[in-house]
Amino acid sequence: AQSVTQPDIHITVSEGASLELRCNYSYGATPYLFWYVQSPGQGLQLLLKYFSGDTLVQGIKGFEAEFKRSQSSFNLRKPSVHWSDAAEYFCAVGDFGNEKLTFGTGTRLTIIP
Amino acid sequence: NAGVMQNPRHLVRRRGQEARLRCSPMKGHSHVYWYRQLPEEGLKFMVYLQKENIIDESGMPKERFSAEFPKEGPSILRIQQVVRGDSAAYFCASSPPGAASYEQYFGPGTRLTVT
Numbered sequence: 001a002q003s004v005t006q007p008d009i010h011i012t013v014s015e016g017a018s019l020e021l022r023c024n025y026s027y028g029a030t031p032y033l034f035w036y037v038q039s040p041g042q043g044l045q046l047l048l049k050y051f052s053g054d055t056l057v058q059g060i061k062g063f064e065a066e067f068k069r070s071q072s073s074f075n076l077r078k079p080s081v082h083w084s085d086a087a088e089y090f091c092a093v094g095d096f097g098n099e100k101l102t103f104g105t106g107t108r109l110t111i112i113p
Numbered sequence: 114n115a116g117v118m119q120n121p122r123h124l125v126r127r128r129g130q131e132a133r134l135r136c137s138p139m140k141g142h143s144h145v146y147w148y149r150q151l152p153e154e155g156l157k158f159m160v161y162l163q164k165e166n167i168i169d170e171s172g173m174p175k176e177r178f179s180a181e182f183p184k185e186g187p188s189i190l191r192i193q194q195v196v197r198g199d200s201a202a203y204f205c206a207s208s209p210p211g212a213a214s215y216e217q218y219f220g221p222g223t224r225l226t227v228t
Binding site for chain 1 (some may be wrong): 117144146148155156157158161168169171172200204206207215216217218220221222226
């Protein structure tokens with residue numbers, strides 16, 4: 001069965017600093033990978049996705065993620081965070097032929113001035 | 114183009130009552146998914162539906178929970194005889210038809226509180 005691990009429950013970074021959120025997945029074939037962001041009390045917004053092709057994918061709000069098959073990872077990065085990036089971030093893996101998403105437990109991002 | 118709509122946004126029920134959660138997918142989307150998010154946890158898949166069909170209900174509790182997506186109208190997630198453990202945020206997502214469309218768009222969620 002597929003699974004997603006987000007090892008960092010909570011991360012705090014200074015505004016303007018770079019960010020990397022970790023995501024590791026377990027899946028037999030080539031996965032479909034996603035990063036979503038959830039602001040307090042809100043639904044989930046898709047930041048970016050990987051289906052195939054270029055392993056470095058660009059998303060909205062200046063985020064990018066890199067798929068590394070050898071490490072089973074799909075880490076999310078941003079070169080300079082803004083206070084508005086404070087939110088919960090979820091990594092998810094899709095199951096080809098099944099279409100349900102399996103989510104990690106999330107990483108809460110706090111931004112300090 | 115309106116996004117996925119869910120109502121109500123907040124729902125309070127006493128133990129033993131029924132909860133009905135509604136989801137209207139994005140225009141042109143024919144696939145609907147329901148997920149549940151317990152406090153401090155990620156989202157857990159519950160059920161995947163297409164119009165008038167349940168495709169995958171492997172994440173649905175065996176009792177008290179049911180879902181439908183009729184030919185006309187919104188998708189409904191129904192919880193009978195609610196218990197305190199049903200308190201959670203319930204999210205609906207939709208995606209367009211197509212063999213490789215795994216991009217799901219989420220609604221704002223319904224936060225169910227059972228007292």
